[in-house]
Amino acid sequence: MGSFIGKRLLQLIPILLGVTFLTFALLYLAPGDPAQSKLLSQGAIVTDEMLENTREDMGLNRPFLTQYFSWLGDLLTGDLGTSYHDDTPVSDKIGRAASATVQLTVWSMIITLLISIPLGILTAVYQNKWFDNVIRMLTFVGTSFPNFMIALMLIYVLCLKLELLPIVTSGGGIKGLIMPVTTLVIMQSSKFIRQIRAEILEQMSAEYVLSARVRGVKEVVILMKNVLHNSMITIITMIGLSVGTLLAGTAVVETIFSWPGLGKLVIDSISYRDYPVIQAFVVVMATVYVLINLITDICYKVLDPRVG
Amino acid sequence: MDKVKKRLIVFGILAAILILFSLVAENFAPNDPYETDVTIARLAPGGDYPLGTDSLGRCVLSRVLAGARTSIFSALALVAITFVFGTVVGIVCGYFGGIVDSVVMRFVDILLAFPSMILAIAVAGILGGGLFNAMLALGLTAWTVYARLARSHVMAIKEEDFIKAARINGNSKVRIMARHLLPNVIGPLVVNATVQIGSTMMGIAGLSFLGLGVQVPAAEWGSMISEARNYFQLAPWCIWGPGVAIIATIMIFNCLGDAVRDVLDPKRKTVE
Numbered sequence: 001m002g003s004f005i006g007k008r009l010l011q012l013i014p015i016l017l018g019v020t021f022l023t024f025a026l027l028y029l030a031p032g033d034p035a036q037s038k039l040l041s042q043g044a045i046v047t048d049e050m051l052e053n054t055r056e057d058m059g060l061n062r063p064f065l066t067q068y069f070s071w072l073g074d075l076l077t078g079d080l081g082t083s084y085h086d087d088t089p090v091s092d093k094i095g096r097a098a099s100a101t102v103q104l105t106v107w108s109m110i111i112t113l114l115i116s117i118p119l120g121i122l123t124a125v126y127q128n129k130w131f132d133n134v135i136r137m138l139t140f141v142g143t144s145f146p147n148f149m150i151a152l153m154l155i156y157v158l159c160l161k162l163e164l165l166p167i168v169t170s171g172g173g174i175k176g177l178i179m180p181v182t183t184l185v186i187m188q189s190s191k192f193i194r195q196i197r198a199e200i201l202e203q204m205s206a207e208y209v210l211s212a213r214v215r216g217v218k219e220v221v222i223l224m225k226n227v228l229h230n231s232m233i234t235i236i237t238m239i240g241l242s243v244g245t246l247l248a249g250t251a252v253v254e255t256i257f258s259w260p261g262l263g264k265l266v267i268d269s270i271s272y273r274d275y276p277v278i279q280a281f282v283v284v285m286a287t288v289y290v291l292i293n294l295i296t297d298i299c300y301k302v303l304d305p306r307v308g
Numbered sequence: 309m310d311k312v313k314k315r316l317i318v319f320g321i322l323a324a325i326l327i328l329f330s331l332v333a334e335n336f337a338p339n340d341p342y343e344t345d346v347t348i349a350r351l352a353p354g355g356d357y358p359l360g361t362d363s364l365g366r367c368v369l370s371r372v373l374a375g376a377r378t379s380i381f382s383a384l385a386l387v388a389i390t391f392v393f394g395t396v397v398g399i400v401c402g403y404f405g406g407i408v409d410s411v412v413m414r415f416v417d418i419l420l421a422f423p424s425m426i427l428a429i430a431v432a433g434i435l436g437g438g439l440f441n442a443m444l445a446l447g448l449t450a451w452t453v454y455a456r457l458a459r460s461h462v463m464a465i466k467e468e469d470f471i472k473a474a475r476i477n478g479n480s481k482v483r484i485m486a487r488h489l490l491p492n493v494i495g496p497l498v499v500n501a502t503v504q505i506g507s508t509m510m511g512i513a514g515l516s517f518l519g520l521g522v523q524v525p526a527a528e529w530g531s532m533i534s535e536a537r538n539y540f541q542l543a544p545w546c547i548w549g550p551g552v553a554i555i556a557t558i559m560i561f562n563c564l565g566d567a568v569r570d571v572l573d574p575k576r577k578t579v580e
Contacts, residue, residue, distance in 0.1 A: 018418030029434045144559040146510045148517045148533065149551050156544055248425030252514060256537070267518055270433035278430050285426045 101261035120196025142190025240296030398458025
């Protein structure tokens with residue numbers, strides 16, 4: 001087990017090097033060079049002399065690879081650079097926003113699982129009965145809704161028609177979490193319920209289920225003990241894969257509901273052309289994503305010793 | 309004819325009608341989609357403006373119709389381009405192997421380490437919006453799926469006798485790839501491409517919604533919704549028009565994707 005984790009961690013190094021390199025290179029996609037971007041971001045009128053001084057200050061006259069490695073070195077010590085827009089450390093901004101996004105994603109994931117696992121099982125058990133048909137219809141509709149439409153419809157129903165919640169809940173708090181979390185839960189559960197249902201149905205038709213039935217094991221016991229246990233691998237894969245969409249979903253949802261997380265930070269930073277913040281956002285998100293996939297792999301190993 | 313094939317035909321026809329209609333939709337617009345007139349701003353649906361007017365007095369229905377082509381064809385074009393590019397890369401890498409294959413595949417691994425929409429937001433944001441940049445940002449990772457699929461299928465069949473026979477008969481490498489490998493690996497790739505249409509549409513609309521895709525005043529469903537969000541309370545109909553259009557379109561393409569998968573790839577059937 002230890003050597004398995006060690007090996008997987010070693011494999012991460014080239015991936016993360018590649019990820020950081022590409023992210024660093026992103027800066028050069030911007031029109032002009034970073035010195036120009038920085039001056040524009042601060043609203044300055046750019047002269048050639050200012051540009052040259054800023055280039056020197058930012059170390060842009062060094063070779064590309066030198067710049068990358070010095071940026072990477074800073075990154076490893078937790079220094080994500082300074083914001084072009086207001087010269088504050090990017091790590092402060094990211095740190096503050098990250099906790100808000102973590103709150104959002106963790107609650108969404110917990111509630112999604114609490115809804116999807118029972119509904120996935122029930123729809124599989126009552127396959128083709130009215131309950132299954134209704135839920136399947138709803139999940140199909142749910143997967144065809146772009147996340148911003150789910151959010152806008154929630155606002156319309158809950159805030160404008162029923163007046164249960166205020167539209168803008170600034171500064172966070174539990175009340176502010178309700179709408180963004182609900183949006184993400186609808187988006188996620190629509191996919192999860194379908195996949196869990198399909199997986200349970202597949203397991204139910206396996207031979208070990210038949211043999212347990214023949215031996216007179218109660219249906220509930222088969223379902224809860226064997227089928228669910230064997231479905232865990234699929235469910236965990238699903239969670240691992242969905243983290244990417246979930247994190248991207250937070251960007252849309254945080255913008256709509258003004259939730260002060262990473263997604264809102266990056267959209268605001270884009271409008272200021274504050275590239276170091278965008279870079280930091282990409283690096284943080286990709287690292288989280290890679291680590292979650294690693295944890296998913298480790299879970300496989302724990303659940304299914306056959307996985308090599 | 310069995311149920312699965314019937315479903316494929318029904319949704320195939322629906323999708324074809326939708327695509328053809330989007331080409332000419334602009335001609336059915338009851339009003340000029342770009343003409344602004346603030347004296348008729350935010351009219352509720354009815355009369356000359358069946359879906360109401362937006363904050364600049366533009367007819368929502370006309371804009372939805374005018375935006376159909378951009379919204380649908382940008383997604384179709386992106387899927388087609390990534391499909392072709394990824395497939396070619398995958399077949400070439402799978403057939404030749406070696407150093408090029410290793411380098412390309414490591415690069416793919418790195419791209420796959422980014423959540424695709426996150427990278428798209430960053431790239432589109434840095435490039436500065438616009439439909440082309442948004443498509444580029446989404447395409448950056450989208451082709452990798454096809455490349456991986458094509459490559460693994462090519463690797464599985466390239467040592468088969470019929471490929472060896474083709475080689476002995478003196479066929480060129482390009483011909484072997486195009487005439488013998490491609491037809492044998494295309495099935496799962498087509499399935500994947502059809503399934504991707506709906507989510508690609510969602511991706512482009514999502515970027516437009518965030519202000520990183522199609523720019524105002526051009527009519528496109530995602531950017532119409534993004535604009536109308538600012539006065540949602542006053543004129544919710546400005547969102548319902550493009551909103552319903554986009555959801556309905558995605559639903560049709562998702563149904564088509566499911567049907568294509570069930571017909572071409574019966575092993576991974578959506579459980580009925």
